[in-house]
Amino acid sequence: MTEHPLRIDDARADDVELALDGLLAADVAELPVPLVAPEGISPGDRVVLVDREAVPFAAVDPVATSAEGRLAGPLVRLRHRSARELDTLRLLVPAAAGTVLVPTGRPLHRHDVAAVQEQAGPAPVVLVALTGAGQPWAPTDLVRALEQLPDVVEGRWQVRTLPLPAHPDLPAEQEAALHRRVCAAAGAASVVLPVAGPLSDDELDELLAAGGALPAGFTYDGVEGALRRSRPPRAERGLVVLFTGLSGSGKSTVARAVVEQLRERSTRTTTLLDGDVVRTMLSSGLGFSRPDRELNVRRIGWVAAEVGRHGGTAVCAPIAPYAAVRDEVRAMARAAGAEYVLVHVATPLEVCEARDRKGLYAKARRGEIPEFTGISDPYEEPADADLRIDTADTPLDECVAQVWALLAARGLVQRSLSPAPATP
Ligand SMILES: Nc1ncnc2c1ncn2[C@@H]1O[C@H](COP(=O)(O)OS(=O)(=O)O)[C@@H](OP(=O)(O)O)[C@H]1O
């Protein structure tokens, strides 16, 4: 019998935990999202599932025949991950027999409450806050908003948490069916929340971001207070600005000038994470292979998201050549409650090469630097940039004005660049 490790992401690990808790089928092939079998496995082998923190927490033992590369076989628990045991236990101890569960990944409002009351009738109701990986609301924010519902405040309903992850690739009906299955496995009937209400989730987010009033009668005062605390207006949120572009495109120069303006005119504190500086401090020892560049940009994104979490602005200026890692930076910023803006400094390669301030392009052309971006290493052009600037034909002041105009249009900075603020 051979043992094969298999590293899985947080959402898949949450699914596996639910299966081990008896809330999903115990065969790995039945998980909502199948796991891809590691290369070279044979029936009877053992696959050890390892989470993002490198903890081996479950095994598929023995592996059965896997169809189309899909892993199959019974799941076995090796150990609990973090505090998940407690989370699930809280759900598995129902308030009373006949309880009706209401699984939800978002706060509830008046129309949701009406649906729960209609479907549950006089049965005891437990709101199940879904707190697994990828759910749209941070667990504490979601629970705080649910706890503000009058039925909860007055003790008629209870709130529990369950680390069920989001499955963004599943159709909505399948996701709803999965929620029903999990509730049924916990021994309770469940309520189906209305899909469409007076405001979509996106519309509600936008109103909160703009600091606008919610429609009269949409929700309860306590819930609105909790929403506004979790999702303050944009001007009060943290901000991550990522400049990406070739070496010599002008990222550092524009980023530095933008930071100067932000320090002068914005109420947030501002941190500059420039490529060169990061490489001597945060990422010293890393080179320019794909994994090293990915780790470098991921580190920058992590620090930037932490700055954003505390309400500051982080301006980052690495080459960041890979789209997937730029997406990770966006996800980290958003998960920290910060806004994210991507600026592509799209100066043509010929212009960057002609500038060649550090003589690196010349060396790369002579073959002395084996993996040089744009010459012998890839740069994936962003298809999702919020702004594209070409410093070959745009003077520095104008580049800064364009970035500022974008931030102002998004409500991320209060004032326009001109006229200059009056000195007190
Ligand atoms: N092989 C190779 N490819 C690209 N760049 C190289 C390389 N070797 C050294 N340098 C210098 O390192 C700077 C880029 O570092 P970054 O951290 O921004 O790169 S990355 O985001 O991790 O890809 C970059 O600085 P900038 O000119 O400020 O972009 C280069 O001066």
Ligand SMILES: Nc1ncnc2c1ncn2[C@@H]1O[C@H](COP(=O)(O)OP(=O)(O)O)[C@@H](O)[C@H]1O
């Ligand atoms: N409009 C412009 N914006 C930014 N940089 C410019 C501009 N015009 C010329 N440059 C010059 O281009 C070079 C860009 O270098 P740098 O900002 O270090 O780029 P990067 O950080 O992308 O490697 C600098 O020498 C800068 O003076």
